[in-house]
Amino acid sequence: MSQIAVMEKKNSHLVDQSALLTRDMDAAAASRLSALLAKNLRRVQVGADIVAEGEDAPTILLVLEGWVALNKSLQNGQIQTIDLFLASDIILPTSGDALVSAYDVHALTDVVVSSISRVELDDLEISDPPKMWSAVRTHEARARARVAERTLRLGQASAETRLAYALIELCLRLEGAQHIPKDAFDLPLTQQQIGEYSGLSSVHVCRTLRRLSRQGLIDTSENNRVVITDIQGLAGIADAELDVLRSELLAPDV
Amino acid sequence: MSQIAVMEKKNSHLVDQSALLTRDMDAAAASRLSALLAKNLRRVQVGADIVAEGEDAPTILLVLEGWVALNKSLQNGQIQTIDLFLASDIILPTSGDALVSAYDVHALTDVVVSSISRVELDDLEISDPPKMWSAVRTHEARARARVAERTLRLGQASAETRLAYALIELCLRLEGAQHIPKDAFDLPLTQQQIGEYSGLSSVHVCRTLRRLSRQGLIDTSENNRVVITDIQGLAGIADAELDVLRSELLAPDV
DNA sequence: CGGCCATTTGAACGCGCTCAAGCGCGGTGG
DNA sequence: CCACCGCGCTTGAGCGCGTTCAAATGGCCG
Numbered sequence: 001m002s003q004i005a006v007m008e009k010k011n012s013h014l015v016d017q018s019a020l021l022t023r024d025m026d027a028a029a030a031s032r033l034s035a036l037l038a039k040n041l042r043r044v045q046v047g048a049d050i051v052a053e054g055e056d057a058p059t060i061l062l063v064l065e066g067w068v069a070l071n072k073s074l075q076n077g078q079i080q081t082i083d084l085f086l087a088s089d090i091i092l093p094t095s096g097d098a099l100v101s102a103y104d105v106h107a108l109t110d111v112v113v114s115s116i117s118r119v120e121l122d123d124l125e126i127s128d129p130p131k132m133w134s135a136v137r138t139h140e141a142r143a144r145a146r147v148a149e150r151t152l153r154l155g156q157a158s159a160e161t162r163l164a165y166a167l168i169e170l171c172l173r174l175e176g177a178q179h180i181p182k183d184a185f186d187l188p189l190t191q192q193q194i195g196e197y198s199g200l201s202s203v204h205v206c207r208t209l210r211r212l213s214r215q216g217l218i219d220t221s222e223n224n225r226v227v228i229t230d231i232q233g234l235a236g237i238a239d240a241e242l243d244v245l246r247s248e249l250l251a252p253d254v
Numbered sequence: 255m256s257q258i259a260v261m262e263k264k265n266s267h268l269v270d271q272s273a274l275l276t277r278d279m280d281a282a283a284a285s286r287l288s289a290l291l292a293k294n295l296r297r298v299q300v301g302a303d304i305v306a307e308g309e310d311a312p313t314i315l316l317v318l319e320g321w322v323a324l325n326k327s328l329q330n331g332q333i334q335t336i337d338l339f340l341a342s343d344i345i346l347p348t349s350g351d352a353l354v355s356a357y358d359v360h361a362l363t364d365v366v367v368s369s370i371s372r373v374e375l376d377d378l379e380i381s382d383p384p385k386m387w388s389a390v391r392t393h394e395a396r397a398r399a400r401v402a403e404r405t406l407r408l409g410q411a412s413a414e415t416r417l418a419y420a421l422i423e424l425c426l427r428l429e430g431a432q433h434i435p436k437d438a439f440d441l442p443l444t445q446q447q448i449g450e451y452s453g454l455s456s457v458h459v460c461r462t463l464r465r466l467s468r469q470g471l472i473d474t475s476e477n478n479r480v481v482i483t484d485i486q487g488l489a490g491i492a493d494a495e496l497d498v499l500r501s502e503l504l505a506p507d508v
Numbered sequence: 509c510g511g512c513c514a515t516t517t518g519a520a521c522g523c524g525c526t527c528a529a530g531c532g533c534g535g536t537g538g
Numbered sequence: 539c540c541a542c543c544g545c546g547c548t549t550g551a552g553c554g555c556g557t558t559c560a561a562a563t564g565g566c567c568g
Contacts, residue, residue, distance in 0.1 A: 070402075072402055072403070072405075072406040073406070074406065074407075074410055074411060074493050075493055078410040078411075079410070080405060080406040080409040080410050082401075082402045082405055082406070092395070092398070094395070095395055095396070095398060095399035095402070095502045095505065102399060102402065102502050103402065133387055133391075137387075140394060141346070141348070141349055142349070144346070144349060145349035145356060147336075147401055147405065148324075148326055148336045148349075148356065148357065149326070150405075151326075151334060151336055151401065151404075151405055151408065152326040152327070152328065152334040152336070153328075154405065154408050154409055154453065155334040155408055155450075155452075155453030156328055156332040156333070156334050156453065157328060157332075158555080158556095159555075159556070190513090190514065190515090191514075191515070192514080196409075198409075199408065199409030199410065200556075200557095201556070201557060201558080202514090202515085203515095203516085203517090203556085203557075203558080203559095204555090204556055204557075206514095206515060206516060206517085207516085207517085207556090208556095210516080210517095223514090223515095223565080239328050239329055248349045248356050251349065412523080412524095413523075413524065444545090444546065444547090445546075445547065446546080454524075454525095455524070455525055455526080456546085456547085457524085457525075457526080457527095457547095457548085457549090458523090458524055458525070460546095460547060460548060460549085461524090461548085461549085462524095464548080464549095477533090477546095477547095
């Protein structure tokens with residue numbers, strides 16, 4: 001067995017995440033795409049940038065494992081996290097000009113990603129039907145819904161509401177196939193990073209989390225872990241309805 | 255001439271905006287799509303909702319004339335404008351479930367729109383190559399860039415920066431084909447609505463606009479009209495570089 | 509044990525909000 | 539014609555939420 005073949009075997013469970021891209025493709029096209037993704041597999045350590053702002057960026061970036069933040073920052077260094085991505089999510093790091101990234105794509109944990117560059121995409125397009133874009137559109141619709149809900153609260157709601165919402169959002173996104181909220185989960189973000197996500201200072205994140213915790217809504221005693229003890233109460237503070245939110249954020253693949 | 259034919263003639267300059275969708279299609283497909291858009295043409299008055307939150311929504315909504323706001327609101331009635339759309343922009347009002355809108359789509363001026371519903375889209379897809387999606391993706395990339403830039407400032411920047419940025423953004427989007435910023439333009443928003451766009455109260459919008467005006471950066475003496483008198487200065491306060499921003503927001507159609 | 513980083517808590521400031529009153533302008537009707 | 543609205547803009551006063559600065563505490567690893 002060649003070294004590459006061994007590597008591909010070892011990583012096969014990761015590339016399986018790409019099933020969402022290859023679905024509906026004919027077998028030949030699907031295997032060509034899988035091979036491309038296996039070739040472009042990349043492991044990135046916690047805290048490193050997967051793509052830096054202003055760098056050349058792939059057109060499509062696939063998260064296979066770990067947590068990824070899409071960040072933008074002001075000249076004074078203040079960071080805002082535009083969106084968070086988990087395993088199986090699709091990141092489109094380029095804005096209009098389709099070459100250079102307008103964002104920092106940051107590894108919040110050790111991460112495994114794969115990617116498709118613009119030229120590779122053009123090569124595929126020649127031979128493969130663009131069924132793939134349908135999956136990309138679904139993911140983009142979910143991302144739009146997430147960003148809109150967060151923007152609403154960032155612009156109009158209190159710190160308590162913003163944080164409660166962030167927790168509810170992550171809780172729902174992590175719930176997976178079975179439709180029960182995952183009310184206890186690892187949250188590999190520092191309070192600083194939670195603040196970057198919700199537009200708050202780390203100090204105020206701390207205060208507000210403790211307040212939620214004192215109200216008996218969450219339990220943060222274990223480090224880097226959140227237990228939601230009263231999801232209805234938390235959803236109330238987040239100004240969210242769980243069912244509605246779920247249908248927005250977890251829309252099925254079309 | 256039949257009445258419908260007359261109407262289609264009268265509206266032809268509007269449907270021409272759809273050239274961006276039909277580009278690269280073969281003539282037959284293009285004319286079928288144009289006919290569909292002409293059939294679905296709709297005029298909406300200032301202040302009316304084009305699509306209300308929770309209603310069935312078209313998959314693609316095309317703005318042919320006027321200004322449109324994509325709004326979300328909290329239970330207490332507070333409104334946040336997620337994005338603004340001008341003539342020739344494409345709105346994707348559905349989130350995940352692809353049927354019901356998660357937004358209010360609101361006419362800020364008298365507006366002409368057209369739309370393609372999910373079923374119409376499926377019908378087209380059968381016969382027409384999905385070249386159209388390429389245009390949609392381009393527009394979506396621009397929309398993502400806009401939302402990201404605004405989210406960054408909504409989360410991290412002062413009222414002055416947010417407002418300066420909003421003006422710069424609109425100024426660039428209105429500049430059109432020639433690459434000179436349109437430094438004087440009609441702004442058909444009340445200060446209340448500017449506040450909904452930038453996450454500020456109408457009172458503070460007023461104060462901040464006056465401050466910008468006192469600094470000699472803008473002139474708002476004429477009602478519903480903005481003249482940018484020092485675009486470099488304004489860009490400085492907005493924490494933006496005009497060239498970079500332009501390439502993000504006005505990316506060419508691929 | 510010491511060193512480092514994240515979290516926690518306190519104190520004080522200030523930006524942007526709310527409440528409230530006044531102003532300017534266009535439209536309507538006596 | 540002017541009186542009278544109604545709506546949006548303007549300005550003032552005061553408050554409160556979230557910030558910054560600072561110091562103390564806690565947890566993890568060398």
